[in-house]
Amino acid sequence: MPDDGFHVFDTTLRDGAQREGITLTVADKIAIARLLDAYGVGFIEGGWPGANPKDTEFFERASRELALKHARLTAFGATRRPGVRAADDPQVAALRDSGAPVVTLVAKSDGRHVERALRTTGEENLAMIADTVAHLRAHGQRVFVDCEHFFDGHLYDPGYATAVVRTAAEAGADVVVLCDTNGGMLPERIGRIVAEVRAATGARVGIHAQDDSGCAVANTLAAVDAGATHVQCTANGYGERVGNADLFSVVAALALKHGRDVLPAGCLAETTRVSQAIAELVNIAPATHQPYVGVSAFAHKAGLHASAIKVDPDLYQHIDPALVGNDMRMLVSDMAGRASVELKAKELGVDLGGDRELLGRVVDRVKRMEQDGYSFEAADASLELLLRAELGRPARYFTAESWRVITERRADGGGITEATVKLDVGGDRVIATAEGNGPVNALDRALRAAAEGAHPALSGFELTDYKVRILEGASGTDAITRILITFGDGRGEWTTVGVGENVIDASWIALEQAFTYGLLRGERPEG
Numbered sequence: 001m002p003d004d005g006f007h008v009f010d011t012t013l014r015d016g017a018q019r020e021g022i023t024l025t026v027a028d029k030i031a032i033a034r035l036l037d038a039y040g041v042g043f044i045e046g047g048w049p050g051a052n053p054k055d056t057e058f059f060e061r062a063s064r065e066l067a068l069k070h071a072r073l074t075a076f077g078a079t080r081r082p083g084v085r086a087a088d089d090p091q092v093a094a095l096r097d098s099g100a101p102v103v104t105l106v107a108k109s110d111g112r113h114v115e116r117a118l119r120t121t122g123e124e125n126l127a128m129i130a131d132t133v134a135h136l137r138a139h140g141q142r143v144f145v146d147c148e149h150f151f152d153g154h155l156y157d158p159g160y161a162t163a164v165v166r167t168a169a170e171a172g173a174d175v176v177v178l179c180d181t182n183g184g185m186l187p188e189r190i191g192r193i194v195a196e197v198r199a200a201t202g203a204r205v206g207i208h209a210q211d212d213s214g215c216a217v218a219n220t221l222a223a224v225d226a227g228a229t230h231v232q233c234t235a236n237g238y239g240e241r242v243g244n245a246d247l248f249s250v251v252a253a254l255a256l257k258h259g260r261d262v263l264p265a266g267c268l269a270e271t272t273r274v275s276q277a278i279a280e281l282v283n284i285a286p287a288t289h290q291p292y293v294g295v296s297a298f299a300h301k302a303g304l305h306a307s308a309i310k311v312d313p314d315l316y317q318h319i320d321p322a323l324v325g326n327d328m329r330m331l332v333s334d335m336a337g338r339a340s341v342e343l344k345a346k347e348l349g350v351d352l353g354g355d356r357e358l359l360g361r362v363v364d365r366v367k368r369m370e371q372d373g374y375s376f377e378a379a380d381a382s383l384e385l386l387l388r389a390e391l392g393r394p395a396r397y398f399t400a401e402s403w404r405v406i407t408e409r410r411a412d413g414g415g416i417t418e419a420t421v422k423l424d425v426g427g428d429r430v431i432a433t434a435e436g437n438g439p440v441n442a443l444d445r446a447l448r449a450a451a452e453g454a455h456p457a458l459s460g461f462e463l464t465d466y467k468v469r470i471l472e473g474a475s476g477t478d479a480i481t482r483i484l485i486t487f488g489d490g491r492g493e494w495t496t497v498g499v500g501e502n503v504i505d506a507s508w509i510a511l512e513q514a515f516t517y518g519l520l521r522g523e524r525p526e527g
């Protein structure tokens with residue numbers, strides 16, 4: 001269990017929810033809080049009680065429903081309004097009565113904001129901070145103070161910004177968090193100011209970095225290097241405008257590069273799973289290129305990289321992906337060499353026996369096909385069929401003699417699409433015709449009708465994705481079309497690629513391969 005000497009503070013449910021496109025229900029918040037708690041963060045900022053009914057309800061339900069194992073629930077809100085006592089300010093009362101053992105208070109620390117946004121004096125702002133901290137402390141709550149616009153404020157008037165930190169600490173704030181609210185700072189300046197503030201005040205200092213200059217993670221780590229012992233982050237970097245410091249990058253860097261025990265034992269390996277689960281809950285597709293957790297974070301495409309990775313994966317990876325629950329992936333494309341193909345074949349469970357001549361043939365074929373418009377990066381199933389064919393062991397459950405599609409449109413707007421396929425299935429010539437709502441649907445049905453008798457597993461295959469990409473767009477309707485088709489069978493999914501001068505040709509190739517590959521994988525033992 002990480003000790004209280006270093007805080008991983010998550011604000012996904014508060015600052016993360018300020019991202020455009022995220023709208024969380026109370027149930028979403030509870031589910032995310034459970035994931036973060038199991039992941040082992042020290043604090044979960046749940047929202048701003050009193051600011052909206054949802055956040056108020058979250059805190060009511062959290063006290064009853066969330067039995068947090070690692071994290072302490074934290075309520076966020078502002079210092080009292082100017083000219084009122086903290087005890088008489090209804091929004092301070094909402095924080096006090098939220099049931100949260102910890103409160104994070106946002107306070108102004110930039111003189112310009114005090115004068116122009118709060119419309120009060122520097123002195124009154126200091127009194128607002130001191131009163132509010134003392135009031136909540138007197139009610140037994142632990143208090144952190146988020147100094148909004150701290151770094152800009154420090155550049156404008158270092159004396160006043162430092163006085164804010166000193167006031168908060170002297171009033172009983174446990175941690176004074178220096179915020180790069182506008183996100184424009186760079187790491188060197190963050191490190192220097194954090195060190196100066198610590199030396200001047202002796203306060204325990206935290207960091208909250210927005211990502212507007214693309215430096216939130218670097219700024220967080222620079223602050224830690226300069227002595228900050230509390231890091232505020234959000235899952236996948238969600239947050240206001242472009243976002244916050246990504247929790248997963250920060251935690252992985254602290255654990256794996258700084259050697260700090262920031263999570264309970266065993267939790268770091270859950271990083272990728274937790275990142276993806278939260279992405280699902282907020283309904284934003286996981287960022288494929290996110291450091292540490294993205295599906296491409298350890299995907300290797302260049303042939304030279306693969307040839308070194310074959311000797312030792314560490315030669316082209318900054319960490320072992322398993323440490324954060326991710327996997328290395330090999331991509332085969334026109335940038336591949338023999339080593340890429342060899343490693344990819346291993347990943348797919350196809351033994352090429354280290355045959356250099358065979359590997360060279362596969363590389364040449366892939367490169368030629370990619371030149372013609374194919375892309376194997378996202379179509380492992382097509383690549384595996386190609387490897388098997390080159391090995392002289394093609395997967396073949398049926399052979400197409402011909403296919404035909406007719407689409408009829410009537411003047412009244414009605415119409416029909418009909419496909420006929422002629423197959424050789426185990427030596428029998430089978431002809432089947434089917435109707436569909438479009439050419440691909442009709443071909444899909446006709447193919448099943450022809451082959452299902454011999455291969456009943458086909459009935460369990462379901463099309464889950466169909467992507468069309470027009471290549472060489474300049475040639476208009478003469479363009480080449482690339483189709484990626486994904487099928488599933490309840491146990492998993494697979495993707496095939498087809499290329500052709502028309503969309504139906506390309507779709508047929510991808511469809512035929514998808515059915516073939518589905519039957520092939522059905523022969524393998526579960527898992």
Ligand SMILES: CC(=O)SCCNC(=O)CCNC(=O)[C@H](O)C(C)(C)COP(=O)(O)OP(=O)(O)OC[C@H]1O[C@@H](n2cnc3c(N)ncnc32)[C@H](O)[C@@H]1OP(=O)(O)O
Nearest residue numbers: 048050051052078079080081106107108117118148181240
């Ligand atoms: C940097 C950050 O991301 S901080 C997080 C900010 N999060 C949010 O704003 C989301 C939730 N906010 C809300 O629901 C609303 O803004 C509320 C309920 C908090 C306030 O709503 P309203 O009372 O209608 O005020 P409004 O939003 O227009 O303005 C904010 C007020 O808070 C005051 N204020 C701003 N910062 C502070 C502070 N640190 N201490 C005290 N008061 C503050 C402003 O001066 C302004 O006062 P005014 O109403 O006298 O002009």
Ligand SMILES: CC(=O)C(=O)O
Nearest residue numbers: 015146148149179181
């Ligand atoms: C507190 C906060 O979210 C900020 O200053 O950016």
